[in-house]
Amino acid sequence: MTIAPSTETDEPQKPVAKPDGATKGWASLRPLVLRLHFYAGVLVAPFLLVAALTGGLYAASFSIERIVYADQMTVAKVGDEKLPISEQVAAAREAHPEGTVSAVRPSPEDDATTRVMLTGVEGIDETNTLAVFVDPYTAEVRGALEQYGSTGALPVRTWIDKFHANLRLGETGRLYSELAASWLWVISAGGLVLWFARRRSQRKVRGTTGRRRTLGLHGTVGVWAAAGFFFLSATGLTWSTYAGANIEVLRTELHQATPAISAAAGDHGGHGGGATQKTEEGGEATTGDLDKILAAARAEGLGDPVEIVPPADAASTYVVKQVQRSWPTKQDAVAVDPASAEVTDTLRFADYPVLAKLSRWGIDGHTGVLFGLANQLLLMALAGSLVVLILWGYRMWWQRGRASSFGRPIPRGAWQQVPPQILVPALAVIAVLGYFVPLLGIPLAVFIAVDVVLGEMAHRRGKRSYGGRVEAK
Numbered sequence: 522m523t524i525a526p527s528t529e530t531d532e533p534q535k536p537v538a539k540p541d542g543a544t545k546g547w548a549s550l551r552p553l554v555l556r557l558h559f560y561a562g563v564l565v566a567p568f569l570l571v572a573a574l575t576g577g578l579y580a581a582s583f584s585i586e587r588i589v590y591a592d593q594m595t596v597a598k599v600g601d602e603k604l605p606i607s608e609q610v611a612a613a614r615e616a617h618p619e620g621t622v623s624a625v626r627p628s629p630e631d632d633a634t635t636r637v638m639l640t641g642v643e644g645i646d647e648t649n650t651l652a653v654f655v656d657p658y659t660a661e662v663r664g665a666l667e668q669y670g671s672t673g674a675l676p677v678r679t680w681i682d683k684f685h686a687n688l689r690l691g692e693t694g695r696l697y698s699e700l701a702a703s704w705l706w707v708i709s710a711g712g713l714v715l716w717f718a719r720r721r722s723q724r725k726v727r728g729t730t731g732r733r734r735t736l737g738l739h740g741t742v743g744v745w746a747a748a749g750f751f752f753l754s755a756t757g758l759t760w761s762t763y764a765g766a767n768i769e770v771l772r773t774e775l776h777q778a779t780p781a782i783s784a785a786a787g788d789h790g791g792h793g794g795g796a797t798q799k800t801e802e803g804g805e806a807t808t809g810d811l812d813k814i815l816a817a818a819r820a821e822g823l824g825d826p827v828e829i830v831p832p833a834d835a836a837s838t839y840v841v842k843q844v845q846r847s848w849p850t851k852q853d854a855v856a857v858d859p860a861s862a863e864v865t866d867t868l869r870f871a872d873y874p875v876l877a878k879l880s881r882w883g884i885d886g887h888t889g890v891l892f893g894l895a896n897q898l899l900l901m902a903l904a905g906s907l908v909v910l911i912l913w914g915y916r917m918w919w920q921r922g923r924a925s926s927f928g929r930p931i932p933r934g935a936w937q938q939v940p941p942q943i944l945v946p947a948l949a950v951i952a953v954l955g956y957f958v959p960l961l962g963i964p965l966a967v968f969i970a971v972d973v974v975l976g977e978m979a980h981r982r983g984k985r986s987y988g989g990r991v992e993a994k
C-alpha cells in the first residue's frame with residue numbers, strides 16, 4: 522500500500538516510444554489514480570493508523586490474557602480424573618448463587634479450568650456474563666471475571682477489543698473502524714497500480730536517497746503487505762455496521778446465511794425430574810442432567826472444546842456446540858432433549874454454505890484465532906507495516922515540499938482527462954460499491970463534489986484575473 526507516490530523522478534527522462542492505445546489509456550488514468558490515492562491516504566491515514574495500532578495490540582492481547590489471568594484459567598495441579606460437570610456447576614453456584622446459568626464450558630485441556638457463565642448478575646454489563654472458573658479435579662472455585670463475546674474475552678482483552686472496534690464510544694465509534702476498512706483496500710489497490718506502472722529502475726531502493734528512497738521503501742513494503750491489507754479490509758467489513766448489514770442481506774438472498782440449530786423441544790408428556798434452571802421470566806424450567814446431556818453430545822462426535830447452553834424455557838432443548846475456531850475449525854452443534862437426553866437436531870459445520878464457512882474463517886483469521894500464535898504474529902506484522910507505510914507516506918508529502926513544508930497536492934481535474942469509454946464504466950462500478958459500502962461511497966461523493974466546486978471557483982477566479990489584465994492593457 523502506498524500513500525503519496527511521487528509525480529516526479531530524480532532521473533532524467535529518457536525518450537520513449539510512441540504510446541499505443543493501452544499506454545494512452547493508462548496515461549489518462551494515472552493522474553486520477555494518483556490524486557485519489559494521495560487524498561485518500563492523507564485524509565484516511567489517521568483512522569488507519571489508529572486501527573493498526575489498536576489491531577496490533579489486540580493480536581497481542583491473547584498472550585497478555587493468558588499471562589494476566591493464569592490463576593483463573595489454569596488449575597494448580599492436574600489430577601487423575603475430572604469430576605462430573607454437574608458437581609463443578611454446583612460448586613460455582615454455591616460460590617455465586619446470583620444470576621442465572623447461561624452456559625458452561627467444560628475444561629477443554631488437562632490443565633484448564635471449567636467456565637460457568639452467569640447472566641443477570643448485578644454489576645455485570647447486560648451484554649456480558651460473569652465467568653466462574655472451577656478446578657475440574659477438586660471443584661475449587663479459582664475466581665470469577667466478567668467475560669465478553671463468543672471467544673470468551675476476559676477484561677483486558679475485552680477492553681482492547683472494544684477500543685479497536687469503536688474507540689470505546691459505542692455504536693457511533695464503530696464508524697471509524699468501518700471507514701478504515703472501507704478505504705484500506707482502495708488505497709492498497711491504488712498503490713499497487715502506481716507501483717507496478719513505474720519502470721523497474723524507478724522501484725529500486727539501493728543507491729537512492731531522499732524522497733526516492735522513501736518512495737522505494739514505501740512501495741516495496743506496501744507490495745508485500747497488500748494481500749494482507751485486502752484480507753483485513755474484506756473481513757473487517759463483514760461485521761461492520763452498514764456494509765456488514767448489506768453483506769448479510771446479500772448472503773441471505775443467495776441462501777448463504779449461517780444456519781442455526783433448532784432448539785425446540787418435543788412434547789415430553791410430563792417427563793423430566795432433573796435439576797431446575799431459572800428462565801428469563803423468573804420461572805423454573807425443567808432441565809436434564811448435565812453429564813447425560815454432555816454424554817449425548819460426545820456420542821455424536823462433539824469433542825472439546827464445547828459449550829453447553831441450558832434451555833431458554835420449558836419448551837426448549839439444551840444446545841451443545843463446539844467452540845473451537847482455530848484450525849481445524851470445530852463448530853458442530855446438537856440439540857439435546859432435557860428429559861430424555863436424546864439428540865433432537867444436529868448441525869455440522871461441514872454442511873454450512875460456502876460463504877458461511879468463508880465468513881467464519883475470515884473473521885477468525887482477522888481476529889487472530891484461526892491459526893493461533895502464528896496468526897497473531899502475522900497480524901502484528903501487518904499492523905506494524907501499515908504504521909510505517911503511513912509514516913513514510915506523510916514523510917514523502919513533506920519531502921515533496923523540499924523538506925521545508927508539506928508539498929502541494931496533486932493537481933485537480935484529472936478525471937477530465939479520462940476517456941468516456943473508461944470513465945463511465947468506472948463511475949458505474951464506483952456507484953455500486955458506494956451503495957454496498959456506504960463509508961466508501963459517501964466520503965468519495967463528498968470529495969468529488971468539493972473538488973468540482975473548488976475547481977470551478979478557481980476557474981472563475983482565473984477568468985476574472987485574466988480579464989483584469991486585458992483591460993489594464
